[in-house]
Amino acid sequence: MRNKKLVSYSKYGYIFAIPFVIAFCIFTLYPIIYTFIIGFTDLKGAGKTDWNLLPFTGPKGEKFYIFKNFKEVLTSKSFGKAFKNTCIIWIMNFIPQLGFALLFTAWFTDRRSKVKGTGLFKILMYMPNIITAATLAILFNVLFGYPKGAINDLLNGIYKLFGQTRKSYEFIAHEWSVKSIIAFIQFFQWYGNTMINLIAGVIGISPEIFEAAEIDGANRVQTFFKITIPCIRSIMVYVLVTSLIGGLNMFDIPQLFIDIRCNNAGLTTNMYIRNQAFFGSYMYNRAAAASVIMFIIIVALSALLFYLMRDRDEAKLKKLKKMELRAAKKGL
Numbered sequence: 001m002r003n004k005k006l007v008s009y010s011k012y013g014y015i016f017a018i019p020f021v022i023a024f025c026i027f028t029l030y031p032i033i034y035t036f037i038i039g040f041t042d043l044k045g046a047g048k049t050d051w052n053l054l055p056f057t058g059p060k061g062e063k064f065y066i067f068k069n070f071k072e073v074l075t076s077k078s079f080g081k082a083f084k085n086t087c088i089i090w091i092m093n094f095i096p097q098l099g100f101a102l103l104f105t106a107w108f109t110d111r112r113s114k115v116k117g118t119g120l121f122k123i124l125m126y127m128p129n130i131i132t133a134a135t136l137a138i139l140f141n142v143l144f145g146y147p148k149g150a151i152n153d154l155l156n157g158i159y160k161l162f163g164q165t166r167k168s169y170e171f172i173a174h175e176w177s178v179k180s181i182i183a184f185i186q187f188f189q190w191y192g193n194t195m196i197n198l199i200a201g202v203i204g205i206s207p208e209i210f211e212a213a214e215i216d217g218a219n220r221v222q223t224f225f226k227i228t229i230p231c232i233r234s235i236m237v238y239v240l241v242t243s244l245i246g247g248l249n250m251f252d253i254p255q256l257f258i259d260i261r262c263n264n265a266g267l268t269t270n271m272y273i274r275n276q277a278f279f280g281s282y283m284y285n286r287a288a289a290a291s292v293i294m295f296i297i298i299v300a301l302s303a304l305l306f307y308l309m310r311d312r313d314e315a316k317l318k319k320l321k322k323m324e325l326r327a328a329k330k331g332l
Contacts, residue, residue: 038288040066046282069289079290081264082272085179089254089268090247092183093190098239100187101194106224109202111210122199126192136185137256144181146170175265178258182266185253190246194239201235202228237309241302248298269294 043051073079104125108118115121128136143150147168159166171177205228213223229236251270258266269290277287 035288035291038284039069039292041285043285043288044281044283048282051285069285070293073286073290073293078264078267079269079272082267082269085264085266086248086250086268089179089183089186089250089266090244092179093186094243094247097187097191097194097243100191101198101239104195105198105202106220106228108199109228110220110224111207112214112220122192122196126196128189129193131189133189133252134256136189137253140181140185140257144171146172172258173262175262178262178265182254182257185257186247186250189253190243194243197235197239198232201232205231233309233311237306240305240309244301244305245298248294248301 038051041051104121107113108115108121144152146152147170149168151171152168156166156168169177171181209227209231210223213227218226249270250268251274254266254268255271255274273287273290273294276283276290
């Protein structure tokens with residue numbers, strides 16, 4: 001038999017990847033690097049393109065230092081308020097989001113329940129995720145409108161049934177009602193997506209594991225918490241990290257629903273960055289510094305989640321293997 005010449009197709013993969021690499025470098029990598037640089041400069045003012053790296057001497061001889069922008073952002077009351085709001089709203093929407101997603105995942109994937117119409121339920125629950133943020137913001141603005149709105153009309157009707165009257169409640173005039181509505185919109189939009197991700201992870205588990213658990217007498221709750229959850233650990237990490245990134249980058253819903261009314265109750269860090277960069281004095285340097293700070297916070301929290309959600313048994317095995325290799329090297 002003649003040896004056939006092997007043909008390598010790997011070069012075609014590199015060729016097809018070139019357009020993405022070029023687009024990524026131009027529209028993602030370059031802006032990220034430029035943002036980091038701007039955070040250490042004096043760049044501000046509409047139409048200004050020249051800037052100086054800090055430290056530099058001001059017009060009156062004052063000295064500016066390299067971390068000046070970062071210090072101003074971290075000591076800013078507006079940034080503190082925005083960061084606090086972002087964390088509160090994210091926690092308020094993520095806890096019920098994950099809870100409902102796990103509940104529906106357990107329900108739809110349970111082999112003993114045999115729920116009918118699961119496909120239809122999944123579609124209906126995922127549908128809010130494909131609705132645009134602008135549409136949801138307008139919808140909930142109408143629902144919670146003042147003095148006339150669907151929610152106020154419904155509450156007034158309930159009170160009238162009991163022979164009582166009430167004044168319309170201005171939801172967007174109270175800080176915690178604004179936070180609660182934004183958190184609910186975020187929950188409503190994303191719980192279906194979280195559920196689909198978790199269901200995909202459960203489907204990938206071998207059916208033999210569940211059959212063995214059923215033979216051993218494990219009930220549904222024990223099966224879910226002792227088998228299902230540990231087996232979808234990687235999917236859980238993905239859901240937690242992507243939710244963390246999305247939550248701390250929250251912008252569209254708060255901006256479109258409430259803007260900066262009601263004592264900045266809906267002000268988030270991304271809204272703060274936008275306001276710094278494109279309103280008032282056009283302080284691009286301060287906006288860039290705030291972006292870098294949020295980037296560092298997100299990376300640190302993501303790393304912490306990866307560490308806390310790691311497979312401890314696998315980590316122990318890797319550690320033992322390293323120790324064995326070291327011992328073998330010393331023996332040699």
